[in-house]
Amino acid sequence: MYDFAYHKPATIADAVKILSADPDARAIAGGQTLLPALKHRLNRPPAVVDLSGIAELRGVKRDGNKLTIGALTRHVDVANSPEVQAAIPALAKMAGSIGDIQVRNRGTMGGSVANNDPAADYPAAVLGLNATVVTDKRRIAADDFFQGMFTTALEPGELLVAVEFPIPEKAGYAKMRNPASRYVMAGVFVAKTAGGVRVVVNGAGPGVFRQSEMEKALTANWSADAVAGVKQSAEGLNGDIHGSAEYRAHLVTVMAKRAVAEAG
C-alpha cells in the first residue's frame, strides 16, 4: 500500500466536494475491492474518502412498489432485511450468497454496483430488475448504467447514493461459482416485472448483459422449459483456466433454467 490522505466526511455534499476536487481521489465503502487493490499496489490514489460516516447512505426503505437501498448498505443487511426478503426475496438471497461472511459484513451495495466487476452479483439484479441508480447529481436507468468491464456511467467525483428497485412480480437468480475465487463464473437473473420480462447474464462475459432471446422465450411462456432450448452464443464470452467460453455459454442456459425454477 502506498501512502494516501484519508478523509472521513459526514455528509454527501462534503464527500462530493473532496472527490470532485481531485479526480484521482477514491471513495471507500466496505473496502472489499479497493483495499486488496491498494495492498497489491495496483492502485495509487492520492486520497481516500471514507464514506462510513455518512448516515444517509445507509438503509433499506420500502415506498409503495419501490425498494430503495442506500449505497452503504452492507450485503449482510440486505440479506437479513425483512423488507427485502418480503419484496424481492431473490435479491436478499443473492446478497446472502456474495463472498463469505467477512465480505458480507463489510461489502456494500454501492461499492459493488459502482465497481461493476463482471463477476459480481449485484449488477445482475440491478439490470434484471430495471432498477434506477441514484447519484448525488442524477438518476440513471440500469440499462444506461453498466458500460462493460469495471465501467459505469458514473463520472469522476460522482457518488452513488442509492439504488431504487421496482418490486417485480417474480424474480430468480442462479449462478455457477468460479471454483477458486467463488465469484460468479456464469449467472442468470430473471424477473417478471411490470415493464416486461428481463433476463440478465453475469460472470460469463466482460460485463452484465441482457439475453434478449431468453426474454422473448419467457415472455411467451414463463417456464424453465422455455429457456432450456435457448442457446447462448459463446462469442465474446470469457475463457480461462476454469472453463472455456463454450462452457460458460452452456452454463448460461443451465442457470437460466434454474433461475426461472427458483423464481417460481
Added chain:
Amino acid sequence: MNVVTPFEGIGASVRRKEDLRFLSGRGQYTDDISRPGQAHAYLLRSPHAHARILSVDTAAAKAMPGVVAVFTSADMAGLGGIPCGWQIHNKDGSPMAEPVHPVLATGKVRHVGDPVAVVVAESRAQAKDAAEAILVEYEVLPAAVDMEAALAPGAPALHDTAPGNLCYDWQIGDKAITDAAFAGAHKVVKFETTNNRLVPNAMEPRAAIGDYDTTSGDYTLYTTSQNPHVIRLLMGAFVLQIPEAKLRVVAPDVGGGFGSKIYHYAEEAIVTWAAGKLHRPVKWTCERTESFMSDAHGRDHVTRCQLALDAQGKFLGLRVQTHANMGAYLSTFAPCVPTYLYATLLSGVYAIPTIHAEVKAVFTSTVPVDAYRGAGRPEATYLLERLVDVAAAETGIDKVELRRRNFIPTDAFPYQTPVALQYDSGNYFATLDQALETSGWTGFEARRAEAAAQGKLRGIGISTYLEACGIAPSAVVGSLGARAGLYEVGTIRVHPTGSVTVLTGSHSHGQGHETTFAQLVADRLGVPIAQVDVVHGDTAKVPFGMGTYGSRSLAVGGSAMFKAMDKIIAKGKKIAAHLMEASVEDIEFDRGTFRVAGTDRSKALAEISLAAYVPHNFPHDELEPGLDETAFYDPKNFTYPGGCHIAEVEIDSETGRVTVVQFTAVDDIGRVINPMIVEGQVQGGVAQGIGQALLEHAVYDSAGQLLSGSMMDYTMPRADDLPPVGVATHATLCTHNPLGVKGCGEVGAIGSPPAVMNAVVDALRDYGVRHIEMPATPAKIWNIINAGRRPMAAE
C-alpha cells in the same frame, strides 16, 4: 503424588494441550516476534521465467527514505549456494546434475519469483517502495516450462551444468526379468497420467528473522521451519560458514508446513547474513502472492506405465516411466522424492513379482518442486490405484476382487518387494473388509439409482494403499544418496520433584505433539500430562534433531523418547534398589512406581528423582546424580501404514460439478496414541487429497507465468467442499519400533486422491470414460459429458 488417570495414557483422546494458546490467539509465530531495533527485508523477484540479468542499478533505491541497505548477488560473493540434501545417481552410475543454486540470482533468473535483490529498510513499506526503484535490465530468454519441451532437443538450457535440462536418469528394479514377465503375459494394460502440480499454501506464510550479537558474535535465526537443526546444519555449514556453536535456529509456533517448510530457503540465509553485516536484526515475512512463487511446489509427474497380468488377473510385472519436475533449482530433498519415496512404493499392497521403473528428473523454468504431504507416495499410490481400476475394467474382473487376488497375503510378512522395501506387517484384507462394510459398498447400486432419478451421476471409488514412512534408517538412506542421517533425538528430563520436560528433535507445526508425546510419558512414567512439558524447535534447547516430515515424529521421535525413558527407568531402578536396600534385579517398575518384587515396599518416581538431585543417600560409586537421559534412535526400517479409502461422489451432469458425498477411511497406522488427533490428521490429509483430486492445480502458461498465482485462481479446498470423513483404524503393530506405531500424518493425502478419481470415473461409466486427469474440475467433467460417448483414449 503423581496420578495418571486412565484417560491420559496411550489410547486416550486427550484434548490438545497446545490448543488453548492457538485458539486464544496466543501462539507465538515467527512474524509475532520482533527484535529490538529490527529492520525489514523485502525481496525484489524476477517477473520473467528465464532471463539474463544485464545490470542491476540500486542507486536510486539506496537513496530512498528509510533504506538501510540494498544487496544483490555481487554483495554476497563468497557465500555458498543453497545445498541439496540428496544425491541421486544416473543409470550409468554417474552423479546427478547439481547446478549451483545461488542465494540471490546470479547472471540469470530461472523462474518467476527468483530473488534478484534484497532491500533492508526501517519499515516493510519503505523496503517495498525502494524495491520498486531498483532498475534491473533483463534480456528475456525463451523459457522451458513444460517437462517434455524442456527435454526436447534444442530446448532452452537453464543451467550450463545440466545438459538437456536433465537432472538425472535413474532406474530401480530388474529390466530383464520384467521384460520376460511381459513377454509371457496374458494381458498388458497400458496407462498414462499426470500428477498435478500443487502449491502447499500453509496457513502461515514463511517468515524469518536474523539476529546478530555483536559482543558474542552469535547468530540467531527465527524461522518457520519443520526442522531447525537441519537448517542450522545446511545454512551454517554450506551457505554462511557459521559454526554450529555460533548459530542458534529457533522454529517457534509454526502454522502448518506440509513439507514446504522442511527446506532451507534463501530468505533464511539472507536475513541471517544481513543481520551480521548490518549489526541489526532483519525480519522478512512472505506475502501470500509471494509464497505462490517462492515456496516449493509439490507433485508434478508425467508417467507412462504398463501392467502385465495372467489369465486369472494375477499381476506378473509392472513397468513405469516417469518424468518428474524439479523446477528451476534443486530444493533440499527434491531428488529423492520421485525416486526413493516414489518408485520404491510401486508395489503398493500387491504381490508383484517384478517391477522396473525409470525416472527422469527435469529442470524447468518454474518454482522448485519438493516433498509435499506424502511426497512421492501419493504419486505412486495414485498411479497404481488408477491402474488397477483400469485393469479391472479391461479384464472384466471386479475391482475389489482384482485387488484381493493380488494383495500380499497376511502370512507373507516380512515381505520383500522387487523395489527395495521390506514390509514388516499389514493386513490389507482386514482394512478392505472393514471399509467395504462401513461404506455400504454392496448397497451402492441402489444409491446410484436414487441419484440418477434426481438427474445426478453417482459413482463409488476405492483405493487400497500403502506408504512407507517413519523415515528412515540412516545407513540405508546414506547408501541411497542422503547426505544426512534420519535418526531422532529425545531427552527425558525428570525434575527433582518428579515433573518432566521432554526435549525432542521433532517439530510440531499443527500435529499436536505437545499432547501426544506427553501421553507417551504419562503412560510409561506415570506422570500426569499437565506435568509433562514438551520442548521442541530450538537448537539452543534440544540437543539435536532431524525434524518432522515423512510421518516420522512418533515412529522415530517417539521411539527416541521411549529409549530415553528406558534409561530413566534403568537408572531409577538402581536408585530405588539402593534406597530400599534390595537388589536391582528385584525392582519392578510400573507407571511411576518402583517396587521390590513380591513385597509392598515401593518408591514413587518423584522420590527417586528427589534422591537423584539431592543425593545425600545415593549410590555415588555407581551412578552420577541427576535423572536426565537422552537417546538417539535410528530406525531399523521404514514403517508401512496402509489401508483402504472409499469415496462416493455425485456429479451434476448439467454443470459438471463433482461433490464428494461420502468418504470412508480405514487406516492401519499401528498403535494409536490419541485417536482424536489421529482422526484430525487423517481428515486433514483427506481434505488435501480431495483438493488434489478435484480442485487444486498450479498452472503455468508457456512463458512461465503462474496463471494460478493467487487464491483467486488456485482452488484451495474449503470446508463446504468436503464431506464428513469417517475415520477408523485397524492396527497391526509395527514390529521394529518399541511403540508399534507407524505414522498417520500422510495417509489421508496418500490414499484419498485415487479413491476420489476412481469414483469420478465410475460415475461417468456410461460415457465411455477410461481416465480423467486431476483435478476433475466442473469444466473438464462437462466437456466429457458434452462430448457424449467418447471413444476410449488412444494408447
